[in-house]
Amino acid sequence: MSILTTHDRVLADLGATWRPQRQWIEGRGLWLIVGHFLSGVGAGAWLFGAWLDDGPTLLAAIVVVALAGVCHLAFLGRPKRFWRMVRVGSSWIARGFVGMSLMLPAAVLYFLFPTGAAGVLFLALSVAGAALLVVYKGNVYAASKGVPFWNSPVLPILYATYAIRGGLALVLLVMPVAGGGLERHGLALIELWVAVSAAVMLGFYLAVMRQTNLAARRSVTELVRGRVAAPFYLGTLGVGLVVPIAIGVAGLAGPLSQGALALVAALSLVGDFFAKYAIAKAGMYVPIMPAGRA
Amino acid sequence: MRYGMVIDLKRCVGCYGCQLSCKAEHGTPPGVFFARVVKREFGTFPNTRLTFLPLLCFHCGDAPCVDVCPTGASHYREGGVVDIDADRCVGCRACMQACPYGARSYNDEQRAYYPGQGLTPYEAARYSEQNVGVVMKCDFCIDRVRAGLEPACVANCAARARTFGDLDDPKSEVSHLIRLRGGEQLQPEQGTDPSVYYLPPA
Numbered sequence: 001m002s003i004l005t006t007h008d009r010v011l012a013d014l015g016a017t018w019r020p021q022r023q024w025i026e027g028r029g030l031w032l033i034v035g036h037f038l039s040g041v042g043a044g045a046w047l048f049g050a051w052l053d054d055g056p057t058l059l060a061a062i063v064v065v066a067l068a069g070v071c072h073l074a075f076l077g078r079p080k081r082f083w084r085m086v087r088v089g090s091s092w093i094a095r096g097f098v099g100m101s102l103m104l105p106a107a108v109l110y111f112l113f114p115t116g117a118a119g120v121l122f123l124a125l126s127v128a129g130a131a132l133l134v135v136y137k138g139n140v141y142a143a144s145k146g147v148p149f150w151n152s153p154v155l156p157i158l159y160a161t162y163a164i165r166g167g168l169a170l171v172l173l174v175m176p177v178a179g180g181g182l183e184r185h186g187l188a189l190i191e192l193w194v195a196v197s198a199a200v201m202l203g204f205y206l207a208v209m210r211q212t213n214l215a216a217r218r219s220v221t222e223l224v225r226g227r228v229a230a231p232f233y234l235g236t237l238g239v240g241l242v243v244p245i246a247i248g249v250a251g252l253a254g255p256l257s258q259g260a261l262a263l264v265a266a267l268s269l270v271g272d273f274f275a276k277y278a279i280a281k282a283g284m285y286v287p288i289m290p291a292g293r294a
Numbered sequence: 295m296r297y298g299m300v301i302d303l304k305r306c307v308g309c310y311g312c313q314l315s316c317k318a319e320h321g322t323p324p325g326v327f328f329a330r331v332v333k334r335e336f337g338t339f340p341n342t343r344l345t346f347l348p349l350l351c352f353h354c355g356d357a358p359c360v361d362v363c364p365t366g367a368s369h370y371r372e373g374g375v376v377d378i379d380a381d382r383c384v385g386c387r388a389c390m391q392a393c394p395y396g397a398r399s400y401n402d403e404q405r406a407y408y409p410g411q412g413l414t415p416y417e418a419a420r421y422s423e424q425n426v427g428v429v430m431k432c433d434f435c436i437d438r439v440r441a442g443l444e445p446a447c448v449a450n451c452a453a454r455a456r457t458f459g460d461l462d463d464p465k466s467e468v469s470h471l472i473r474l475r476g477g478e479q480l481q482p483e484q485g486t487d488p489s490v491y492y493l494p495p496a
Contacts, residue, residue: 007405010325014396015332023387023400077385077402077427084382085364093388094364144391145358145484286394286481289334289347 018218021147021283028075033280035071036137037166037273038064039100040159043133044167045174046107050127055111056174062107064170065133069100092143096136103129134163137276147283149219154208158201159276165194166272172265176258185255191264192248199241202275215284223282232278240271296355296489297373297434298461299448300471301348303495305455308333308346315450316350319435321420324407326399328432329447345495348455350447351376351397351432352480352488359389359398367428373460374489375434383428390429394484398431434458461489 013019024032042064049057073079085097103126110122138156145151168191175184206223209216222228244264247256256264308331316322316329329350336343353376360368360376367382368389378389390398404426406413413421424430435445439458443449448456459468468491471477477491 007324014327014330019396021391023390027402075386077387077400077429078383081365081382081384084366084384085386087364087366090361091364091388093362093386097364140362140388141391143358143362144388145486146391146394146396150391283391285396286484288349288396288480289332289345 017287017289018215019285019287020222021280021285024283025277025280031071031075033276034273035068035075036159037276038068038071039096039133040137040163041166041170041269041272042066042068043099043103043130044163044165045170046103046126046130046167047134047164048167048171050123050130052171054171054174056177057171058107058111060170060174061130061167062104062111065100065104065107065130069104072100092136092139095132096140099129099132099136101129102126103133134160137163141279144283146285147219148213148216148286149209149283150279152205152209152212152216154201154205155279158198158205161194161198161201162272162275165191165198165268168194169265169268169272172261173269176262184258184261185251188248188251188256188261188264191261191268192245192251195241195245195248195268198275199245202236202241215286219282219284222284223278226282228278228282231274231281235274236271236278239267240274244268244271295373295463296461297353297375297439298459298468298489298491299350299434299445300457300459300468300477300491300493302455302457302471302475302493303346304493305453306331306346306348307453307455308344309452311450311452312348312350312447312456315446316432319438319446321423322399322430323401323417323421323424324405326401326430328399328430347492348447349395349397350490351434352395352486352490353432353434355487355489356485358392358394358486362388362392364388371433371436373434373436373439375436376431377433377436378429378431380425380428380430383425385427385429387429394481394486395488398429401426401428401430 023029042061045057046061049061073082085094088094088098106122106125110119110126113119135156138159141150142152142155206220210220223232244267247260247264310331312329313331320328332347332349334345353374357376365382365384367379371377387400401424406417438445444458448458457467457471459466461468472491475493477493479488479491
C-alpha cells in the first residue's frame, strides 16, 4: 500500500463513526497475532509435556515459544527496547513478557537437566512462566478499553481454553515423532472435550458481546456477516471446530488412527490461529460521535 | 493543580484552526493529529444540523493508557498531564487500544506530505524532533504552559471556544465555565475522568 493511500485511510478512519482497529492486525500487526497464537500453543504444550513427561513435546514447546518471542519482537516499533517491558504492576503485556522470560530459560535448563532438586526448580519456574503465558493474551485484549468487543472478562477464559487446546494439538502432532509412547485414546478424548469447551466458550462470548453495547455488537456483526465473516466461518468454525469435533465424535466409537489424530491436531491449530485473527480483526473502537453524514 | 480544558461547542465554528496550529506547534507528520475536529451532519434537508466536535487527548485522571503501558512510557506529569516518554516507548500500541477516545497516533514511518518528492526543508527540520516506531499524542503543550503561554490550540482558536486552566482551582475560568454552563466530559461512562469538558452547543 502506498504512503498516500495509508495517509488517506488514516484520515478516513479518524472521521468515520466506526473505526476498525488496524494496529494489531494489519501490516506488522499480523506478527502480533502470530506471536499470540504461537505463545499460547507453546505454553499449553509445555504444560502438557511436563504432565506427560514427554521429551519431544517439551522440545517442540520450547521452539514454538521462542518463535513466539521472535514474532512479538517483529511486531514492536522499537524491538531493541524490549527489555524495558517489565512494568508488571498493571500491564498484562509486561506480565506476558515476564512469563516468557521466566519460561524459556527455565524450560531449556529443565530439558537439559531434568533430574534432582535443580530439575524440580526449573520445572516449577517453567510451568509458572507457561501458566502466565496461557492467561496473559486474553487479559491484554480485555484491558483494551477502547475496543469494547475485547473489553470483556470472558475473553481471557476463551483464549486460555484455546491455548490449552493448541498445546494438546502440538502434543498430538509430535506424537508420531515421539514413537507413540503416549496413550492416544485418552488424549483424543481430552482434545474432543477441550474443542467442545472452546466452541461453547466462543458461542457464549459472542452472545454476551452482542448484548454489551453498540460497538461490541457492531464487531459481532463484522464477525458473523461482515468483512471478517470468511475467516471466521471457514477458519475458526469450519476448520477449527466443526471438522475436529466431528472426527473426535467419530473416534468415540473406536480409537482413531495416529494420522487422524494428527489431522485433528493440525486443523485445531489452524482454527486456533483464525480464532485470534478473526477476533482481532473484528475489533472496532468506541464511536466518538453518533452516526451521521461525515 | 490539575490542568484542564473547556471547549464551548456553541462557539466552535469548525474552522480547524486548532488542528492546524497544533500541527504547526508540534510538527507532527502526515496522519498524526494531536488535535482534530470531527464533523457530522444530522437530519434531512431542509432540517439539517452541522455539528463539530474538537478532539484531543483528554488527559484522564484515571487513564487506561497509563495502566496498560508495559514500560512506563505513558505516565502522568505535573498538573495531571498524561504524556509519553518517547525514549521508553517500545511501540506495542497497547495504549492506542486502551484509549476510548482515539487520542493516540502511531508514527510507523517517516512520511512526507508530498510523496515522491522527499521531505521539504520544513519537514526535515520538524520531523527530526519526532521518533519513528513510537506512539505520539497531545501533551497539553506543557512546554508552552511552563513558559506562561496557553496551549497552541487555545491560543489560536479564532472563536475563543477553548479555555485552559486549573480544574482544581474553584476560582479559575475553567471551573467557573463548567459550573455556570454545565460542562460535561465526553463519555463519562468510560470511568476515565477526562480533564477536558464540553459546554453544550445550545
